[in-house]
Each structure stands twice: as C-alpha cells, then as structure tokens.
Amino acid sequence: MSRHPTSSGEPASGPGPTRSGTLLRFTFAERWVHRCTAVLLGLCLLTAAMLYVGPLSELVGRRTVVRAVHVYAGIALPVPVIVGYLSRAFRQDVRRMNRFAPSDWAWLRDRQRRSGRLPVGKFNAGQKLNASFTIGAILVMLGTGLLMRYGHAWPLSLRTGATLVHDWLAYGVAAVALGHLWMAQRDPVARQGMRTGSVPLEWARREHPGWAAETQGEDQPETVIRRS
Amino acid sequence: MGRRVVLGMLGLGAVGVVTGRRLADLESRVLAPIQSRDPTGLTSLLPAGAGFRFYSVTGTVPHRTATGYRLTVRGLVDRPATFTLDDLHRMPQTRLIRDFQCVTGWRVPRVHWAGVALPDLLDAVGVSPRAQAVRFTSFDGSYSESLTLAQGRRRDVLVATTMLDRPVTRDHGGPVRLYVAPMYGYKSLKWLAGIELTSSVQAGYWEHRGYDTDAWVGRSNGQQDAPIT
Structure with a gap:
C-alpha cells in the first residue's frame, strides 16, 4: 500500500537495465486479455443499447437474438482475465494495479499531475482505479445478470433489486468505458503500447517516470526488448 | 486499494x-x-423508470397506414367480416384507464385506452356454439396470442385504437392493437391483423417460449405483482 514505486516497490518483469531504447510495456498475453475483454465488454454495451434505448431497439428488433448475444458475452466477460492469470507478467501487473502509493493519492489531487513531477509508476492512479472499477463492475454485472436471467427460483424482490443494480451500473460502465476511450484517443503512444506491446523510453520518462527509472536499472529493472 | x-x-x-x-x-x-x-423523452433513457419499453419479436417494425388497415374476423363465426379503422370507430367505444404491466417487471400506471370491447366485436360477427377460444394474429408475421372464449368476453379486453389519448402509434402496435387489461403485456398483441374463433386455445409466440397461457397479472409466470383491476 505505502511503498514508493521508485524506491523498492514494484515487481520487475524481466532482466536488462539499459540507458536508451524501447520498453516492453505489455506482453502478448496481456494484450490479448485486454483485447478480448474490450470486445466482450463492447458487445455487452452495444447489445444493451439495442435492448433498452428505445429508438435503437425499434431499429434493430430481433430481441431474442440480441438478448442471447448479451447474455453469452456477459458470461464470457471474466474468462480472459481468469486465463490471464496463467501469465506471470499479467499477475505482476495486477499486483502493481492493486498497490496504491502515497504518490497515487497525490496524483489524484494534483492539478498538474501530468507535469512529470510525481514519480508515476507503470500505471497512474487513474489507470489503477479504472482497472479496479472494471473488475468490480464485471463481477457485479455478472452476478446480477445471472440472477435476472437464471434466477427464476429466487424471490422476486431480489430479482427486482438485481435489475435495478444492473441497470444503473450499466450507465457507470458505459461512462467509464467512454472515458477510457477518450483518454486513449488523446495519447497515440499509449495506444501503440497496447497495440504492439512496446513504448519509447522518452514517453515512459514523461508519462511514467517512476517506471522508466525502475527499468533503467536504478532499482529493480524491467525488460527491455530493443535498443535503438 | x-x-x-x-x-x-x-x-x-x-x-x-x-x-x-x-x-x-x-x-x-x-x-x-x-x-x-x-x-423531450430524455427521462425514458433512465433505467427502470416508468416508461414503456419497446419489444418486437421480428426485425423490422411492420407498417400499416390508417386507411389501408384491415381487421379480419373469421373461424367459428356466423358472419366472417373485415373491418376498416373507420368501421371500428363507428362501433360502440369503450374507455379504460388501467396499468400496463410487463412480465419482466416494468409497469406503466394509469394508461388511457379506448377502442371496441372484444365482446362487442364478437357479438357483431356472431360466435358459433362450437367456438371455445379466440386467436389473434399480428401483421408482423410472427406474433400470435390466444384467449379462452370466457376471457375474450371480458369487458376489459379491448381492440384498442387509441392509447395514451392518441391513435395507437406504430411502435406501440398501431394502428390497432389488443389490450388485455388483467394480463401481462405479452398478451396484449401488437399490430393486430386477424381474429379467429377456434375450438381450442392455441399457444402463441411467447407461450412457445415458456410463458404462461393464462397470464393473469400477479397470478402467473411465478410473479407476485399487484393485480390490475
């Protein structure tokens, strides 16, 4: 909780201190976990809109098919993350996401959080909160969704409650997903990191200085896949 | 964290x-x-609110103009007939202010309905003594529903031509739809095209998918909603 990301904190994912070049940000497995989760979550949001946004459902109809897609995409949604736990790099990044340092609180409070003054680690506090919210939301939506779809034996009041939670949280999920896309569209290098797996060192020094320092061997090094 | x-x-x-x-x-x-x-209709975007939610079993919303509309009544009747919208307007009108309750849980309170009470329409064509049930078909090509003759003779079952104080809109099943007040919404067939008197109740679209044929609000489909009276 309290360790500083640059001092002794975050776990390393590989050897190789270097002074310049390109850093490995996401492994193949991590990129596919992200991709599959994104597609499934997108399907859930899209089919939800087709089911419940009046003009759109009038346009699309075919309720039975749309509902089936929504239910099965929702049930499959946790699978990529669960499979991801087989990857060591994924598990290490989950640990990084889970750890909230004092500098993360400072980052959330600071209006100049992108000035590079704060020793932001591999993930900034916003990314950590986004990941935690998404995991929590997937679990809550799964639970309430299963209750709505297969909970015929349960008391009706619980199913009404599940519907209410599912409906309102859907708006939260849509808002956070749109926010995530908005942040991504503002930073092509961050997108490149998720698309190809690697990012230029100078970008890391600017956006994630703590992580960049760590990979440069000041402390615990991270993998460097290429030198330029 | x-x-x-x-x-x-x-x-x-x-x-x-x-x-x-x-x-x-x-x-x-x-x-x-x-x-x-x-x-603005913006509040209808709020979840679990009190508005109607649109359900169609087919891909496109069927379209019939008010002038081109025809309702055919056939089967075990003395005088099979076809009604235009004007014919329906000229018959005795019944008005109801009743809730619309969907089996999935949403309910729209105090909806204004008007049209021809089904018993009045049945009397106009003359029901054969062999008839035991009334079957309804929709011009969307898929949707069908049935009631027993006793249910169909209730005065709170309407061949509705107005809903929410205006002609039934296309999304709500216009120009003419069924409204079965005491039952869940799926019995209130939309885009009504045909009424057939039959010797037995035939399962309709939703009954084939597991919903109860006798869809009394609060007493069917495992639900405990307050009945609509």
Missing part, C-alpha cells in the same frame, strides 16, 4: 440487490409523473 474498490463494489451491489425493490418502487413513484409530462 484495487482490491478494496472491487470488494466495495461487490458489497454495494449486494446491498442494492437486497434493498433494490424498495428503491425501484420509490424511483417509479418519483419518475412516473415526470416521464408522463416530459416532452
């Missing part, structure tokens, strides 16, 4: 599931008067 966020969300979700019934009731009571006077 991340774990705390996840656990916190799970906890809140569980609290919401347990207390949600009361919250949903409160929400409906607060939103219903707002939604019924909302010219």
Whole structure:
C-alpha cells in the first residue's frame, strides 16, 4: 500500500537495465486479455443499447437474438482475465494495479499531475482505479445478470433489486468505458503500447517516470526488448 | 486499494440487490409523473423508470397506414367480416384507464385506452356454439396470442385504437392493437391483423417460449405483482 514505486516497490518483469531504447510495456498475453475483454465488454454495451434505448431497439428488433448475444458475452466477460492469470507478467501487473502509493493519492489531487513531477509508476492512479472499477463492475454485472436471467427460483424482490443494480451500473460502465476511450484517443503512444506491446523510453520518462527509472536499472529493472 | 474498490463494489451491489425493490418502487413513484409530462423523452433513457419499453419479436417494425388497415374476423363465426379503422370507430367505444404491466417487471400506471370491447366485436360477427377460444394474429408475421372464449368476453379486453389519448402509434402496435387489461403485456398483441374463433386455445409466440397461457397479472409466470383491476 505505502511503498514508493521508485524506491523498492514494484515487481520487475524481466532482466536488462539499459540507458536508451524501447520498453516492453505489455506482453502478448496481456494484450490479448485486454483485447478480448474490450470486445466482450463492447458487445455487452452495444447489445444493451439495442435492448433498452428505445429508438435503437425499434431499429434493430430481433430481441431474442440480441438478448442471447448479451447474455453469452456477459458470461464470457471474466474468462480472459481468469486465463490471464496463467501469465506471470499479467499477475505482476495486477499486483502493481492493486498497490496504491502515497504518490497515487497525490496524483489524484494534483492539478498538474501530468507535469512529470510525481514519480508515476507503470500505471497512474487513474489507470489503477479504472482497472479496479472494471473488475468490480464485471463481477457485479455478472452476478446480477445471472440472477435476472437464471434466477427464476429466487424471490422476486431480489430479482427486482438485481435489475435495478444492473441497470444503473450499466450507465457507470458505459461512462467509464467512454472515458477510457477518450483518454486513449488523446495519447497515440499509449495506444501503440497496447497495440504492439512496446513504448519509447522518452514517453515512459514523461508519462511514467517512476517506471522508466525502475527499468533503467536504478532499482529493480524491467525488460527491455530493443535498443535503438 | 484495487482490491478494496472491487470488494466495495461487490458489497454495494449486494446491498442494492437486497434493498433494490424498495428503491425501484420509490424511483417509479418519483419518475412516473415526470416521464408522463416530459416532452423531450430524455427521462425514458433512465433505467427502470416508468416508461414503456419497446419489444418486437421480428426485425423490422411492420407498417400499416390508417386507411389501408384491415381487421379480419373469421373461424367459428356466423358472419366472417373485415373491418376498416373507420368501421371500428363507428362501433360502440369503450374507455379504460388501467396499468400496463410487463412480465419482466416494468409497469406503466394509469394508461388511457379506448377502442371496441372484444365482446362487442364478437357479438357483431356472431360466435358459433362450437367456438371455445379466440386467436389473434399480428401483421408482423410472427406474433400470435390466444384467449379462452370466457376471457375474450371480458369487458376489459379491448381492440384498442387509441392509447395514451392518441391513435395507437406504430411502435406501440398501431394502428390497432389488443389490450388485455388483467394480463401481462405479452398478451396484449401488437399490430393486430386477424381474429379467429377456434375450438381450442392455441399457444402463441411467447407461450412457445415458456410463458404462461393464462397470464393473469400477479397470478402467473411465478410473479407476485399487484393485480390490475
């Protein structure tokens, strides 16, 4: 909780201190976990809109098919993350996401959080909160969704409650997903990191200085896949 | 921290599931008067509100103009007939102010309905003594429903031509739809095209998918909603 990301904190994912070049940000497995989760979550949001946004459902109809897609995409949604736990790099990044340092609180409070003054680690506090919210939301939506779809034996009041939670949280999920896309569209290098797996060192020094320092061997090094 | 966020969300979700019934009731009571006077329709985007939700079993919404509309009544009747919209308007009109309750839980309170009571229409064509049931078909090509003859003779079963104080719109099943007040919404067939008197009740679209044929509100489909009276 309290360790500083640059001092002794975050776990390393590989050897190789270097002074310049390109850093490995996401492994193949991590990129596919992200991709599959994104597609499934997108399907859930899209089919939800087709089911419940009046003009759109009038346009699309075919309720039975749309509902089936929504239910099965929702049930499959946790699978990529669960499979991801087989990857060591994924598990290490989950640990990084889970750890909230004092500098993360400072980052959330600071209006100049992108000035590079704060020793932001591999993930900034916003990314950590986004990941935690998404995991929590997937679990809550799964639970309430299963209750709505297969909970015929349960008391009706619980199913009404599940519907209410599912409906309102859907708006939260849509808002956070749109926010995530908005942040991504503002930073092509961050997108490149998720698309190809690697990012230029100078970008890391600017956006994630703590992580960049760590990979440069000041402390615990991270993998460097290429030198330029 | 991340774990705390996840656990916190799970906890809140569980609290919401347990207390949600009361919250949903409160929400409906607060939103219903707002939604019924909302010219923008934006409040209908709020979840679990008091508005209608659009369901169609087919891909496109069927379209019939008011002038081209025909309702055929056939089967075990003395005088098979075809009615235009004007024919229906010229018959004795019945008005009802009743809730519309969907089996999935949403309810629209105090909807204004008007049209021809089904018993009046049945009397106009003359029902054969062999008839035991009434079957309804939709011009969307898929949707069908049935009632027993006794149910079909209730005065709160309407061949509705107005709903919400205006001609039934295309999304609501216009120009003419069925309204079976005491039963769940799926019995109130939309885009009504044909009425056939038959010797037995035939399962309709939703009954083939597991819903009860006798769809009394609060007494069927495992639900305990307040009945519509």
